[in-house]
Amino acid sequence: MGRVPWSGLGVLLACLAGWELLVRQSTAMAAYFPPASQVLLTTAQLVGGGELLTHIAASLRRFAAGYTLAALVSVGAGLCLGIWRPLYALFEPLIELLRPMPSPATIPIAILFLGIGDEMKVAVTVYACSWPILLNTIDGVRSVDRVLVDTAATFRLSPWERFWKVMLPAASPQIVTGLRVSLAIALILVTTTEMVISNDGLGFYILDRQRSFQIPEMYAAIVALAVIGYGLNRLFLALDGWAMAWHKGLTRKEEIL
Amino acid sequence: MLEVRGLKKEFQPLSGPPVGALGNISFRVEAGQFVSIVGPSGCGKSTLLQVIAGLLRPTAGQVLLHGRDVVGPPEGLILLFQEYNKSLMAWRSVLKNVRFGLENRPGMTRAQMDAEARRYIELVGLTGFERHYPWELSGGMQQRVAIARALVRRPEVLLMDEPFGSLDALTRIELEDTLLHLWESVHATILFVTHDIEEAVYLSDRVDVLSRRPSQVIEETEVKLERPRIQLTTREDPRFIQARHHIFELISREMGKA
Numbered sequence: 345m346g347r348v349p350w351s352g353l354g355v356l357l358a359c360l361a362g363w364e365l366l367v368r369q370s371t372a373m374a375a376y377f378p379p380a381s382q383v384l385l386t387t388a389q390l391v392g393g394g395e396l397l398t399h400i401a402a403s404l405r406r407f408a409a410g411y412t413l414a415a416l417v418s419v420g421a422g423l424c425l426g427i428w429r430p431l432y433a434l435f436e437p438l439i440e441l442l443r444p445m446p447s448p449a450t451i452p453i454a455i456l457f458l459g460i461g462d463e464m465k466v467a468v469t470v471y472a473c474s475w476p477i478l479l480n481t482i483d484g485v486r487s488v489d490r491v492l493v494d495t496a497a498t499f500r501l502s503p504w505e506r507f508w509k510v511m512l513p514a515a516s517p518q519i520v521t522g523l524r525v526s527l528a529i530a531l532i533l534v535t536t537t538e539m540v541i542s543n544d545g546l547g548f549y550i551l552d553r554q555r556s557f558q559i560p561e562m563y564a565a566i567v568a569l570a571v572i573g574y575g576l577n578r579l580f581l582a583l584d585g586w587a588m589a590w591h592k593g594l595t596r597k598e599e600i601l
Numbered sequence: 602m603l604e605v606r607g608l609k610k611e612f613q614p615l616s617g618p619p620v621g622a623l624g625n626i627s628f629r630v631e632a633g634q635f636v637s638i639v640g641p642s643g644c645g646k647s648t649l650l651q652v653i654a655g656l657l658r659p660t661a662g663q664v665l666l667h668g669r670d671v672v673g674p675p676e677g678l679i680l681l682f683q684e685y686n687k688s689l690m691a692w693r694s695v696l697k698n699v700r701f702g703l704e705n706r707p708g709m710t711r712a713q714m715d716a717e718a719r720r721y722i723e724l725v726g727l728t729g730f731e732r733h734y735p736w737e738l739s740g741g742m743q744q745r746v747a748i749a750r751a752l753v754r755r756p757e758v759l760l761m762d763e764p765f766g767s768l769d770a771l772t773r774i775e776l777e778d779t780l781l782h783l784w785e786s787v788h789a790t791i792l793f794v795t796h797d798i799e800e801a802v803y804l805s806d807r808v809d810v811l812s813r814r815p816s817q818v819i820e821e822t823e824v825k826l827e828r829p830r831i832q833l834t835t836r837e838d839p840r841f842i843q844a845r846h847h848i849f850e851l852i853s854r855e856m857g858k859a
Contacts, residue, residue, distance in 0.1 A: 491687040494656055498680040499754070505705055513692045590692045594736045 378560045387564040396568055402544040403534050404572070406462060410469025411530040418474040419519055422481025427511060432482065443479070447472035447529075448536050455541065465537040465545075472533045473526040480522030484515030517591045520584055527580055531573050546572075602790060603630040603653070603758055607662035609815070610648055621815030622648045623659070628809055628818055630792055632757070635784060637793045637801035639848060640811030641856045646794040649816075650760045653792070654680035666758065677757040683766045685743040689735040695722065695746050696731040702753040721749040724783060741772035745779070752787055761793045765800070774832055777804060781830060798852070802844045803830055810851045813858060820851055 360380045367379045378386075390396040425432045450471055451464075458464040488511055496510045512519075538547025546569050553562040585592065608626040611619040622645035630636045638646055651657040653664050655674040664671040666678060682688045689698050699718040703709055709717075722728060725745040735743050744764060751759060764780075765773045781804060784791055795801050801808045808822045824844055826835055835841055 489684075489687045491682050491684045492690075494651070494654075494680070495682065495688045497656055497674050498654055498678075499702065499705070500674050500676065501705055509701070509704070510690075513690065516692070590734055590736075593734060594691045597736045 376559050378563060382560055383563040383567060386560040387567045390561065390564050391568065396546075396549070396565065399544055399546050399549045399565070400568060400572065403538065403546045403569075406465050406469065406534045406538075406545065407530050407576075409462075410466045410534065411473055411526065413466065414470040414473035414526060414530070415477060415523060417470070418477035418522075419481050422478045422519070422522075423485055423507065423511060423515070425478075426482040426485025426515070427507070439478075443475050447533060451537060451540055460541045465534060465542070468537050469530050469533040473530045476525035476529065477519070477522040480518045480525075481515060484518030485511055487518070488514040517588060520588060524577075524580055524584070527576055528573065531569070531576070535569065602632040602667055603792070604665040604668075605629075605649075605653065605662070606665065608649070608652060608659050608664065609661040610645070610652055610657065611660045611815075623652070624812070624815030624817045626662070626811075626816065626818055628821065630758075630790055632790055633788055634807065635781075635791045635793065635805045637795055637805040637808045638811060639795060639798055639801045639808060639852065640816060641813050641852055642796060644811045644814050644816040644855075646796075646811065647762050649811075650680060650762050650792070650794055654678060654760055656680070678760065679751040679754060679756040679758075680760045680762065681747055681751050681764055683763040685740065685747045685764075686735070688747055689743060689750075691734065691736055694732050694734055695727060695738070698735060698746055699749045699753055702750040706754075717753055718749075721753040722746075724752070724786070725749045725779060739772070740768050741776055744768065744776060748780070748783070752783060752789070755787065756789060758790045758792065761791065763795055764793075766796070773800070778832065780804070781828075785828070798845055798848050799836065802826075802841055802848065803832075803835060808844070808848055810848055810855075813855050819855070822848060 363380045367374050367377050387396075391400075425435060447468065451468055454464040454468050454471075458467055492510060492514060493506075496506045501509065534545065535547035535550075538545035539551045542548040546565050550562055550565045550569070553559070553565065606627050608623050609621070610623040611621050613619050626649060628636075638649065640646055648657065652659050653671070655664075655671045655678075658672075666675050669675075671678075690701065693701065696715065696718055699722055700714045703714040703717060706714075719728075719731065722731060725748055727742060727745055727749070730738065730742065735746060738746070748764075765776050768776065777800060780791075783789075793801070793804060798808075802824055805824050808824060809818050810820045810822065811817070812819050822844060824840075826838060826840055826844075
């Protein structure tokens with residue numbers, strides 16, 4: 345990760361330059377597609393002036409609550425469902441029915457039961473984030489090698505020790521995969537719920553500026569959202585690289601062999 | 602000390618009648634003995650060890666350890682697998698893998714466990730590799746870690762399921778001698794499954810030959826070779842060659858019955 349991807353950065357800069365030049369050709373276009381420089385400048389001003397910060401904070405708060413809750417609940421449930429097959433058989437039809445349903449469809453239900461506040465937004469985020477984590481955890485637990493399970497048995501591990509010392513670490517690479525997929529989903533659902541009904545947050549801000557025709561501000565918030573998504577992903581990868589170093593080494597070894 | 606009485610194990614395939622893996626197996630292993638089990642491939646050697654280890658329930662018969670019926674994984678007995686790369690914990694260092702063998706022992710501090718683990722790491726000749734991960738080691742070294750992890754618990758009985766089956770010939774010879782040395786120093790009872798007749802004769806006090814599936818013990822061959830065994834001279838001893846010859850004949854006769 346230490347290497348700077350110069351050529352990739354070059355393409356990015358070229359796109360920004362293309363955007364700038366293209367838009368500068370026509371003032372009509374610039375009204376709803378302001379040049380890159382103006383958008384970036386507006387972003388800096390809005391962040392620096394503090395106006396955007398409250399919205400960023402609101403969105404991040406919902407994101408953190410929803411994502412953390414989803415991770416705790418789904419990893420726990422996934423471990424149980426993965427270990428105990430009768431339980432999975434019981435819930436499988438329900439999971440298979442609910443999983444493919446686009447999660448924004450739950451927003452009206454959540455509004456009915458939880459109102460229009462943070463509870464609703466967090467609940468919808470938890471719901472949407474849960475699926476990748478849940479399914480990856482179940483699959484991770486199930487694909488723990490038979491030899492490892494038998495080893496735990498011959499060493500007379502208690503069910504709790506087997507869970508904590510064998511199943512969880514052995515399934516962790518796949519759990520992490522689920523967590524990474526859900527990271528993006530959490531941000532999507534926070535933004536979506538804020539767009540549906542809210543009075544703060546980046547989702548609200550983007551739609552609100554569009555409706556009041558403050559186009560550079562709208563773009564600025566979108567840029568902020570992109571940067572946040574990127575930053576969260578990088579943070580996740582850094583944590584992953586540290587906690588899962590053993591798995592990276594193992595898979596690299598397997599690739600060589 | 603370890604006794605197997607009339608052991609029978611059938612598996613129910615998805616369709617058709619049950620398949621008999623173990624027909625009617627009976628034998629005894631005395632404390633401190635090194636007994637090997639050989640037989641034609643597919644004769645249920647691994648199944649036998651899993652039943653003895655309490656991981657599989659037999660269809661009929663019983664396993665007795667110190668006269669007590671084995672119904673689940675018993676205390677004082679460890680099963681060691683051929684697939685060291687799967688049985689070791691890839692997320693734990695060598696030291697922590699070996700320490701795993703002690704972690705559910707009540708009344709031991711972390712420091713005591715580590716000290717014991719280091720002692721056994723030294724016994725299997727891996728001092729200096731404590732902080733390595735299993736996947737950073739060669740196959741032979743990984744199996745040494747697995748052996749240390751099993752022995753650190755000081756089991757009375759060690760069941761070994763073709764432990765050296767996937768190692769190259771030279772590593773195998775090395776590990777055979779390490780195992781004999783450890784066996785003599787820790788006074789364990791070893792039941793060793795292998796498909797290698799020479800290995801069985803070289804290591805054991807007795808070699809039990811199994812028939813084809815559903816298997817029975819066809820013969821118990823005592824190996825009357827003095828210890829310590831030495832790779833070159835022991836294998837050239839006429840009694841070694843005679844035992845190997847005899848067991849080979851028994852097994853090829855079994856395989857010819859197909």
